[in-house]
Amino acid sequence: MAKTPAASTPDAAAEQPSGPGKNRPTPTRAEQEAARKRPLVGDSKEARKRARSELAAQREKARIGMAAGEERYLPLRDKGPQRRFVRDFVDGGWHLGELVMPLMVVVILLSLVPNTAVTFYAFVGLWVYILFVIGDMIITSVRVKKAAREQFGETRVEKGLGWYAAMRSIQMRFMRLPKPQVRRGGRPI
Incomplete structure (x- = not known):
């Protein structure tokens, strides 16, 4: 039997899975934190202000709907x-x-x-x-x-x-x- 060139080197044998386990080094805390970082959606002041005003408008609409007795705005106990x-x-x-x-x-x-x-x-x-x-x-x-x-x-x-x-x-x-x-x-x- 002939050995393949990839299996003959000791580095290649270490990279191949050899059993149950992750078979890779544990990432450092700095690497994990860097992987979780992502840009915020709508980071600008105008975008935050617009989102806040849209949320306020939705809440006002829900408040008026609830006061008027519209079924979709009522809490479960009142439906x-x-x-x-x-x-x-x-x-x-x-x-x-x-x-x-x-x-x-x-x-x-x-x-x-x-x-x-x-x-x-x-x-x-x-x-x-x-x-x-x-x-x-x-x-x-x-x-x-x-x-x-x-x-x-x-x-x-x-x-x-x-x-x-x-x-x-x-x-x-x-x-x-x-x-x-x-x-x-x-x-x-």
């Missing part, structure tokens, strides 16, 4: 026809929970009065009102579930609609997101 039905159902009525925050501000102001009886009765009145709010939330939850069963069918009703309605009912109307799409006294579509 779907049943959630829209619940939002419209809650937004169409009056709820005691809407006045909790203003009432709490009044109680805080009354607690500054030096008369302890005024402070005591203000806090008692607040807690009684909160009990009524909880009752209103429970009633709203039951009514929403019943209306959703009638609207969408017994088996197709999503879980959590009652809780969703109760939480929306305690938010002040002007702070709700997505913004109310029906007037008070209106009914869901």
